[in-house]
Amino acid sequence: MKILNYITKTVWVLSLVSLFTDTASEMLYPIMPIYLKTIGFSIVLIGVLEGFAEALAGLSKGYFGKLSDNSGKRVPFVQLGYSLSAISKPMMAVFIFPLWIFFARAIDRFGKGIRTGARDAILSDEATAESKGKIFGFHRSMDTFGAVLGPIIALIYLYFYPQQYQTLFYIAFIPGVLAVLASFLLKDKIKPHPIEKKPTSFFSFLNYWKTSPQQYRKVVIGLLAFTLFNSSDIFLLLKAKQAGLNDTYVIGVYIFYNLVYALSAFPIGILADKIGLKKMFIFGLSLFAIVYFGMAFSKSLFSISIFFFIYGVYAAATEGISKAWISNISDKKDTATAIGTYSGFQSICTLIASSLAGLIWYQFGPNVTFITTAAVTLLVIIYFSFFIKDKIIKNGTPI
Known part of the structure; x- marks a missing residue:
């Protein structure tokens, strides 16, 4: 119970908002490529759409993080960001013209960019x-x-109403609306001193890289080096499919992975506060390397399930931990800019990583793809272990 005392009303509300939003988004994730193909999108066009959407989200995260810090406001960005993501869901089903689909997908990713920092x-x-x-x-x-x-929810719906994809986009609007309604329970804290508002250009967040603490730059360089070789989870699912698992098992291991991730993220966060965020992050990277080495040679449902279990623990030990670590090594007044800048660069690197993984897969096969990623991860572990120290920034000074 003492641990739960740390979870304030604001944290509860934000967590519920994220839960509702992710329910809506992940409801559509498994069927999005299938739906796009049924309305005439080619594989190439789907790739262009997702690349465009992620690039937009990546660039906007840094800008809106900087804008949030400069304005001294947080809640309006959260409310607007989640509102745009909710609206985008039914928009995908109203019309099927390619330009309209691009517009709807862009609104969804733009909303993510606005709210993240x-x-x-x-x-x-x-x-x-x-x-x-x-x-x-x-x-x-x-x-x-x-x-x-x-x-x-998507599996249950499609079991009773197979191939009726458009209706699922309207159903996804419901948890999206619940997320927006919950966001109106949030309130900005009153600042003890008025914030001097500054003009913010779209790429002004890039200046933060020059003025940020040295520790921030060193940590983010390591994080981005890892991201450059950490391709989309789709490649793990493709490997599972190639190993002989049918579609139901593939979706099943994806749900299993997320369940492990969800159940372990909070206890791992508690442990990270005790042993240090850096140590926990390195532990997570070690698990990632094990998974990628192992998946290169996995051929049975049992071994794939084991590696997806480990992969869930890896995600819990790195995703939230990396942002917590960044917030500890950046000045409080620049928190949204620091996280937004990192998240923006991370989105771009993720795009490159998936393209690189696809190229290696095409030229040399999946085994080389996974072994290469695992080997690079070992180098990143060495970098964090020997070149990065645990520090906390307070009032612009390392302590």
């Missing part, structure tokens, strides 16, 4: 340096439960 800054403000792991871990747990509920 401000939301994570609120979470950081609700924690102390010693409880960041708990707060971010709890939020990740709730968020990822949505990734469990969403696909389950």
Whole structure:
């Protein structure tokens, strides 16, 4: 019970908002490529659509994080961001023209870009340096439960109404609306001193890289080096499919992975506060390397299930932990900018990573893809272990 005292009303509300939103998004994730193909999208066009959407989200995260810090406001960015994502769901089903689909998908990703930095800054403000792991871990747990509920709802619906994809987009609007309504329970904290508002250009967040603490730059370089070789989860699912699992088992292991992730993120966050965020992150990277080495040679449902279990623990030990770590090594007044800038670069690197993985897969096969990724991860582990020290930034000074 003492641990739950750290979870304030604001953290609960933000976590519920994320749960509802992820339920809506993950409800559509398994069927999105199938739906797009049924309305005439080619594989190439689907790739262009997703690349465009992720690039937009990536660039906007840094800008809106900077804008949130400069304005001193958090909640309006959260509310607008989640509202745009909710609206985008039924828009995908109203019309099927390619330009309209691009527009709807762009609105969804733009909403993510608007809210990410401000939301994570609120979470950081609700924690102390010693409880960041708990707060971010709890939020990740709730968020990822949505990734469990969403696909389950989609599977049940499609069992009774096969191939009726458009209706699912309207159903996904319901948890999206619940997320928006919950976001109106949030309130910005009154600042003790008025914030001097500054003009913010779209790429002004890039200036933060020059002025940020050295520790921030060193940590983010390591995180981005890992991201450059950490391709989409789709490649793991493709490997599972190639190993002989049918579609039901493939979706099943994806739900299993998210369930493990959701159940372990909070306890791992608690443990991270005790042993240190850096140590926990390195532990997560070690699990990732094990999974990728192992998946290169996995051919049975049992071994694939084991590696997806480990993969869920890896995600819990890195996703929220990395943001908690960044919030501890950046000045409080720049939290949204620091996380937004990292998240923006991360989105771009993820795009490159998936393209690179696809190229290696095509040229040399899946085994080389997974072994290459695991080998690079070992180099990143060495970098974090020997070149990065645990520090906390307070009032612009490392302590």
